[in-house]
Amino acid sequence: xxxxxxxxxxxxxxxxxxxxxxxxxxxxxxxxxxxxxxxxxxxxxxxxxxxxxxxxxxxxxxxxxxxxxxxxxxxxxxxxxxxxxxxxxxxxxxxxxxxxxxxxxxxxxxxxxxxxxxxxxxxxxxxxxxxxxxxxxxxxxxxxxxxxxxxxxxxxxxxxxxxxxxxxxxxxxxxxxxxxxxxxxxxxxxxxxxxxxxxxxxxxxxxxxxxxxxxxxxxxxxxxxxxxxxxxxxxxxxxxxxxxxxxxxxxxx
Ligand SMILES: NC(=O)c1ccc[n+]([C@@H]2O[C@H](COP(=O)([O-])OP(=O)(O)OC[C@H]3O[C@@H](n4cnc5c(N)ncnc54)[C@H](OP(=O)(O)O)[C@@H]3O)[C@@H](O)[C@H]2O)c1
Numbered sequence: 001x002x003x004x005x006x007x008x009x010x011x012x013x014x015x016x017x018x019x020x021x022x023x024x025x026x027x028x029x030x031x032x033x034x035x036x037x038x039x040x041x042x043x044x045x046x047x048x049x050x051x052x053x054x055x056x057x058x059x060x061x062x063x064x065x066x067x068x069x070x071x072x073x074x075x076x077x078x079x080x081x082x083x084x085x086x087x088x089x090x091x092x093x094x095x096x097x098x099x100x101x102x103x104x105x106x107x108x109x110x111x112x113x114x115x116x117x118x119x120x121x122x123x124x125x126x127x128x129x130x131x132x133x134x135x136x137x138x139x140x141x142x143x144x145x146x147x148x149x150x151x152x153x154x155x156x157x158x159x160x161x162x163x164x165x166x167x168x169x170x171x172x173x174x175x176x177x178x179x180x181x182x183x184x185x186x187x188x189x190x191x192x193x194x195x196x197x198x199x200x201x202x203x204x205x206x207x208x209x210x211x212x213x214x215x216x217x218x219x220x221x222x223x224x225x226x227x228x229x230x231x232x233x234x235x236x237x238x239x240x241x242x243x244x245x246x247x248x249x250x251x252x253x
Contacts, residue, residue, distance in 0.1 A: 006238040010035030013086040014235060017069065017078070017125075018095025020047040022194035023144060023224045027092055030228030031235060032060035036090065039063045039082045069095055070116040075124025083129075087136060090235045091129055093122055093166070094144040098159045098196060111158045118162035119169070126173055130182060139182035142234045143170045144227075147190045147250050163188075167246060174244030183243040185234045190250030193221040217252025 004010075009031055019028040020042035032038045032055040040048035040062055048064045055062040063085050067074045082088055097117035099110040122143070133139025149167050152160035167186045174184040191197065191212065201208045213219045230247045233239055 007232055007236045008035050009090070009232070009236060012036045012089040012235075013039065013082075014090035014092060015039040015041065015065075015079070015082045015088055016092040016094055017041045017121075019051060019092075020044075021051075022196065023189065023192055023227050024092070024094035025051045026224035026228055027094065027142075027231040028062070029055055029058075029060075030225075030232055031090065031092075032062060033058065034232050034236070036235070037061040037063075037086060039065060039085055039088075041065045041067070041078065041095065043068050069121035070097070070113055073124060075121035076128045078121075079125050079128040083132065087132065088129055089133070089136075089138060090140045090142070091125060092142045092144065092231065092235070093125065095121075096144070096159075096162075098156065100155050100159070101157065102154050103157045106158055114158050114162050118159070119165050122166050122169060126169065130173060130177055133182045134177060134180040137181055139177070139180075140235045140239070141170065141173075141182070141184040142231055143167065143184065143186045145186040145188035145246060147188055147248060147253055149186070149188055149246070150248075151253070171244040178243050183234075183239060185239065185242060185244065186246040187227060187230050187234060188246045188248045188250075189222060189227055190216055190248070190253055191221045192227065193223055197221070215253075216250055220251065222249065222251055 014031045014036045016028040018024040019040040028038045042048050045066045052062040097114045146163040148160035149163040170184045212221045
């Protein structure tokens with residue numbers, strides 16, 4: 001088996017939700033570099049144009065879709081629009097909503113919003129895409145989880161619970177689709193330096209430095225591009241005997 005056969009994605013089409021920036025953009029560019037045709041997604045029309053431009057400049061193929069995944073049936077419609085470009089071989093469920101609050105401070109509408117984006121749209125997307133992948137005899141789903149799915153912090157109570165539920169869903173579907181060569185796994189990052197944390201990093205650089213030094217064994221936040229290798233593994237032939245698992249990329253935790 002050559003490295004190309006193991007990890008190469010030529011001839012595959014991948015949808016990466018939330019790929020305008022951060023981890024999703026890095027993964028989309030990584031999958032494209034491995035040979036996949038990539039369908040980018042964000043909330044805004046042209047929100048992913050900069051990423052598409054970079055992929056095309058590197059010789060890849062990319063398309064753009066936009067929708068707010070908090071709205072009813074958005075996940076199903078997004079899969080249908082992506083399938084209109086090309087049959088999906090790979091789905092990376094990366095977009096998520098995170099509203100920090102302890103249980104005491106959690107507002108009902110913030111819980112509903114996080115449930116809709118993180119869990120509701122995942123249910124919609126899986127309901128729509130898994131039967132199609134199964135009928136075609138090949139599929140990979142990479143769900144972006146979080147270290148909080150296993151070791152939740154109280155300041156992200158609801159977000160952490162949605163990430164745990166998302167992985168639970170991945171595991172039940174991994175079991176159901178295991179014999180159909182449709183494999184579902186979770187990539188669970190620790191703290192990654194993205195827009196999501198920018199307010200904290202930029203408003204208090206010294207506090208951020210202290211926080212990251214003590215957060216994990218490496219004493220730093222990860223970079224979006226450090227998630228790419230594991231995403232390619234979970235999108236490729238190389239994970240042919242792996243399903244329902246999580247890869248934690250936390251810098252040691
Ligand atoms: N950064 C971390 O420390 C960290 C740690 C653990 C896990 N994660 C997980 O990794 C993934 C990516 O995180 P990130 O830090 O790269 O995120 P980010 O920089 O905040 O980017 C979020 C992406 O999701 C999209 N998105 C947000 N809300 C959406 C909605 N309602 N409907 C559709 N798309 C929406 C955004 O689109 P727009 O550009 O249009 O807003 C953007 O493309 C998430 O699942 C997150 O939970 C992140």
